[in-house]
Amino acid sequence: MPLEAYSSTTSVMAGDVIGFNVSVTPAASDNVVLAIYRSSQLSFGDSQFGKEADLTYNSDYREQISVGSGETPIFQMSFPADNSLIPASPSTGGCNWPQSAAWRVPANQPSSVYFARLTHGSDVTYAVFVVRPRVPGVLSKVLVQLSDNTYQAYNPWGGSCFYGPPISPAALTTVSFDRPCQLWDYILYDEPIRHLAGSQHRGGVLHKHRP
Numbered sequence: 001m002p003l004e005a006y007s008s009t010t011s012v013m014a015g016d017v018i019g020f021n022v023s024v025t026p027a028a029s030d031n032v033v034l035a036i037y038r039s040s041q042l043s044f045g046d047s048q049f050g051k052e053a054d055l056t057y058n059s060d061y062r063e064q065i066s067v068g069s070g071e072t073p074i075f076q077m078s079f080p081a082d083n084s085l086i087p088a089s090p091s092t093g094g095c096n097w098p099q100s101a102a103w104r105v106p107a108n109q110p111s112s113v114y115f116a117r118l119t120h121g122s123d124v125t126y127a128v129f130v131v132r133p134r135v136p137g138v139l140s141k142v143l144v145q146l147s148d149n150t151y152q153a154y155n156p157w158g159g160s161c162f163y164g165p166p167i168s169p170a171a172l173t174t175v176s177f178d179r180p181c182q183l184w185d186y187i188l189y190d191e192p193i194r195h196l197a198g199s200q201h202r203g204g205v206l207h208k209h210r211p
Contacts (some may be wrong), residue, residue, distance in 0.1 A: 001060075001123070001125065002024065002025050002026075002092035003022070003023075003025075003032070003118060003119075003120045003123035003124065003125045003151055004022070004023050004025075004122070004125055004180040004202045005020055005021060005022040005023070005100075005116065005118045005125050005126075005180060006020070006021050006095070006097075006127055006177075006178060006179055006180050006181060007019070007020055007021075007043055007098060007116060007127040007128075007129045008020065008021065008102075008131040009129065010129055010130065010146070010148045010177065011129055011130035011131070011132050011178055012105055012131060012132065012156050013131075013133075013134055014106065014107055014108065014109045014111070014128060014133060014134055015041050015103050015104075015105060015106070015119075015134065016104070016105060017102050017103065017104045017105070018103055018129060019100075019101070019102040020034060020099070020100055020102065020103075020116055020118070020127060021097040021099055021178075022034075022079075022081075022082065022097070022099045022100040022101065022118055023082060023083060023084040023086075023094065023095075023160045023171065024082065024083055024120050025083055025167045026083065026205070027081075027082075027083035028083070028120070028122075028196075029080075029081070030080075030122075031078040031079060031080060031081060031163065032079055032080075032081050032100070032118055032119065032120045033076065033077075033078045033103075033119045033120075034071035034076065034077050034078070034079065034101045034103075034116060034117075034118055035075070035076045035116075035118075035119070036073055036074045036075040036076070036103055036114055036115070037067065037071065037073055037114065037115050037117060038074065038110075038113070038114055038115075038126075039072065039112065039113040039115060039191065039194060040112070040115065040195075041067065041068050041071040042056055042065055042066065042067060042068060042071075042115060043065070043066045043067075043068050043153040044064055044065060044191050045063075045064040045066070045197055046064075046163075054132075055180065056184055056188065057166070057167050057184055059072055059118075059124075059154065061183045061184045061187055062124060064124060064173040064187055065126060065183075065187070067180055069183065070082075071119075072193070073165075074109075074114075075103050076113070077100045077101060077103075079100055081120060082097075082098070082100055084097040084098065088157065089158075090157070090158030090159070090176065090179050091157070091175055091179070092172060092174050092175060092176055093158045093159050093160040093170060094142055094177070094178030094179055095176075095177060095178055095179045096106075096175035096181075097159075097180065099202065101112050103116075103136065103161065107134075109131050109168075111130070111131050111132055111133040111160050112130070112131060113128065113129075113130055113144075113146065113190075113194055114128070114129055114130065114131055115127070115128055116128075116129070124142065125180070126183060127165065127180075127181075128146075128181075128183055128186055130146060130149035133178070143209050144194050145192060145195050146186070146190055147185060147186075147189070147190060148177075150153065150177075150185050150187065151181050151182075151183065151185050151186065152175050152181060153175065153176055154167060154184070155175065155179070155181045155182050156182070156183070157173075157180045157181060157182065158179050159199075160172050160176060161175055
């Protein structure tokens with residue numbers, strides 16, 4: 001896609017920094033805008049019920065995400081667009097793009113699922129991550145653990161993933177986190193759980209940081 005991005009980590013502790021690696025194709029001289037939203041500020045337009053999940057991966061997940069009416073970003077900045085090369089085997093070795101932007105998460109930021117929304121002209125893409133509390137369990141006793149390994153197992157970006165057709169041309173035994181990721185698994189399976197947990201309990205969403 002003309003605009004692609006991934007985060008430097010799947011989760012970040014409140015008070016620490018998370019980076020974003022972004023590439024624009026073709027090369028451009030203007031800016032990309034980064035906006036951070038809590039997942040509850042966004043609308044997700046699809047459902048897993050009544051669908052053959054494998055076929056869903058052939059469509060663009062980004063069409064199913066929109067900013068809720070009247071919602072403003074928690075953090076926003078712009079930075080110069082950069083065109084980074086895609087290496088020979090990004091599915092297994094990662095992209096190794098330079099960091100384009102970063103957000104220092106406020107120390108009092110609630111633990112939850114967050115989205116980095118990147119825009120360049122009419123193009124938009126997303127990276128999902130979690131803010132973890134410094135003291136787990138202080139604000140909420142509810143634990144929602146995102147399926148980050150599953151996201152990447154089904155992520156065909158760069159050529160292939162753990163699964164063959166119709167998701168990707170060939171099945172791999174190793175995949176990288178350091179590449180853009182399709183978010184169908186979050187939209188279809190994790191977001192409904194996150195939404196239910198958030199609507200019934202005050203507090204944030206916790207997360208087990210990937211090793």
